[in-house]
Amino acid sequence: MTEETALEPASAATLVDTAQGKEWLQRYSNAVLGVFGTPQRVLVRGAGCHVWDADGKQYLDLLGGIAVNALGHAHPFVTSVISSQLATLGHVSNFFTSPTQVALAEKLLSLAGAGEGSKVFFANSGTEAVEAAFKLARRNNTSLQDSHPRTRILALEGGFHGRTMGALALTAKQAYREPFEPLPGGVEHLPCNDIAALEAALDESVAAVVLEPIQGEAGVRPLSISYLQKARELTTKVGALLILDEVQTGVGRTGRWFAHQASGITPDAMTLAKGLGGGFPIGALVTFGSEVSSLLTPGQHGTTFGGNPVATAAALATLHALEAGSVLQNANDVGSYLRSKLAGVSGVSEVRGEGLLIGFDLDGDYAPDAVTEALTQRFIINAPTPHTLRLAPPLILTRTQAQSFLDALPAILETARNSGAAGNNAAQTTEASE
Numbered sequence: 001m002t003e004e005t006a007l008e009p010a011s012a013a014t015l016v017d018t019a020q021g022k023e024w025l026q027r028y029s030n031a032v033l034g035v036f037g038t039p040q041r042v043l044v045r046g047a048g049c050h051v052w053d054a055d056g057k058q059y060l061d062l063l064g065g066i067a068v069n070a071l072g073h074a075h076p077f078v079t080s081v082i083s084s085q086l087a088t089l090g091h092v093s094n095f096f097t098s099p100t101q102v103a104l105a106e107k108l109l110s111l112a113g114a115g116e117g118s119k120v121f122f123a124n125s126g127t128e129a130v131e132a133a134f135k136l137a138r139r140n141n142t143s144l145q146d147s148h149p150r151t152r153i154l155a156l157e158g159g160f161h162g163r164t165m166g167a168l169a170l171t172a173k174q175a176y177r178e179p180f181e182p183l184p185g186g187v188e189h190l191p192c193n194d195i196a197a198l199e200a201a202l203d204e205s206v207a208a209v210v211l212e213p214i215q216g217e218a219g220v221r222p223l224s225i226s227y228l229q230k231a232r233e234l235t236t237k238v239g240a241l242l243i244l245d246e247v248q249t250g251v252g253r254t255g256r257w258f259a260h261q262a263s264g265i266t267p268d269a270m271t272l273a274k275g276l277g278g279g280f281p282i283g284a285l286v287t288f289g290s291e292v293s294s295l296l297t298p299g300q301h302g303t304t305f306g307g308n309p310v311a312t313a314a315a316l317a318t319l320h321a322l323e324a325g326s327v328l329q330n331a332n333d334v335g336s337y338l339r340s341k342l343a344g345v346s347g348v349s350e351v352r353g354e355g356l357l358i359g360f361d362l363d364g365d366y367a368p369d370a371v372t373e374a375l376t377q378r379f380i381i382n383a384p385t386p387h388t389l390r391l392a393p394p395l396i397l398t399r400t401q402a403q404s405f406l407d408a409l410p411a412i413l414e415t416a417r418n419s420g421a422a423g424n425n426a427a428q429t430t431e432a433s434e
C-alpha cells in the first residue's frame with residue numbers, strides 16, 4: 001500500500017496533541033535548543049494582523065514575525081499559490097529551474113530598476129543572502145593597481161547582518177561575535193553616518209562596503225541620504241563594491257520597494273529576505289550590472305533548497321499582492337500616522353523610521369517591560385534595545401488597528417515604567433530572536 005492510499009488529507013493539528021500554553025512551554029524547554037530564551041507565547045493561528053495563542057487569546061501583531069509577514073497571516077492569495085505550487089511541483093534542486101524561479105528573478109530586477117546584465121541568486125534566509133554577498137565581496141579582489149590586493153571589507157557599528165560566520169563577521173555586536181572567534185578576517189567597523197571616517201578608511205585595498213540603509217536591530221537607525229550618496233560616490237572611485245543589506249528594509253517595508261531608493265543611488269549588490277516570501281522562507285542576492293554579476297562563477301557558490309518552486313512562488317505571490325492592493329501606499333499612510341502620533345505620547349523621546357519600520361526611544365530603560373505589558377494588553381511589539389521599542393507590523397495594518405495601539409500605549413508605558421522602578425527585571429530585550 002502506498003502512503004497516498006494509507007493517509008487521508010489532514011492538517012498539522014492532527015499530528016500534535018492538544019495542550020495549554022504553559023505545558024507547551026515546559027515541553028519546549030525540554031526539547032528545543034535554548035538559544036532563543038523562553039518564547040513569549042505559544043501561537044497556534046493567525047489571520048490578517050492578528051494571531052491567537054494556545055489558550056485562545058487574540059493579539060494584534062505589530063511585529064509581523066520581525067518584519068516578515070508583509071501581508072499579515074494566512075493571506076488567502078499567497079496561501080493558495082503556495083498550496084497549489086506544492087501540489088504541482090515542490091522541489092527540484094538547482095540541477096533544474098522552474099518558471100517561478102525565473103519569473104521572480106525578472107520581477108526583482110525590474111522592481112530594483114537593475115540594468116542590463118543584472119542577476120539574482122536565491123537563498124533561504126537573510127544570513128544566507130549576506131553570506132553570498134560576503135563571497136561576492138571576496139571575489140572583488142583585483143585592484144586597479146596590482147600592488148594593492150583588496151582584502152578589506154568595511155561595515156558599520158550597530159550593524160546586524162545575520163548569524164552564520166561570514167554574516168557574523170560583518171555584524172558589529174561583540175556579544176554575538178566573541179563566543180565564535182576567530183571569524184572570517186578583514187572586516188572593519190566604522191562609526192555610523194560619519195563621512196570623514198568612511199573617507200579615511202576607503203582606498204583601493206577595500207573590496208566592499210556593507211551597509212543597512214536603516215539599521216533595524218540597532219533600533220531602527222537610518223543612515224542619512226547624504227551618507228549613502230557619499231558611500232556610493234567613494235566606493236565607485238576606488239572600485240569597491242557598495243553592498244546594501246536590505247533584508248529588513250526591503251520589499252515595501254519602508255513604503256518603497258527598497259529603502260535605498262529614497263537616496264536615488266544604485267548599489268552593486270543588495271540582500272533581501274524577511275518580507276520577500278510573505279512568511280515563507282526565502283532570501284536573495286541581487287547583483288547590479290554584468291561586471292558585478294560575473295564575479296561569482298559556476299561552482300563558486302550554491303544551495304540545495306535556494307530558489308525552489310514553492311519559495312519562489314510564495315515570493316511572486318507576495319509581490320503581486322503588494323502591488324495589486326496598493327499596500328506600499330498603505331505602509332506610507334499608516335506609518336506616517338503612527339510616527340506623528342507616537343511623537344506626542346508621554347515617555348516617548350524620539351521616533352525614527354520610514355513606512356512601517358518604526359523605532360521609538362523611551363525616557364528610560366523599560367522597553368522590555370513595555371513588551372511584556374503590551375502582551376498582557378494583547379499587542380505584540382519588540383524591544384531591540386533596553387530603551388527602544390520597534391514596530392514592524394504587516395504592511396496591511398489599518399489606521400483603526402494602529403489607533404487601538406496608540407490608545408493603549410500610554411497605560412502600557414506607565415505600567416512598564418513603574419514595574420521597572422519596582423525592580424522587576426524579568427523582561428529581556430527580545431533581540432536574541434533575530
Ligand SMILES: *Cc1c(COP(=O)(O)O)cnc(C)c1O
Binds near residue numbers: 127434
Ligand atoms: C534579520 C536580518 C538578517 C538575518 O536574516 P535571517 O533570515 O535571520 O538569517 C540580516 N540582515 C539584516 C539587516 C536583518 O535584519
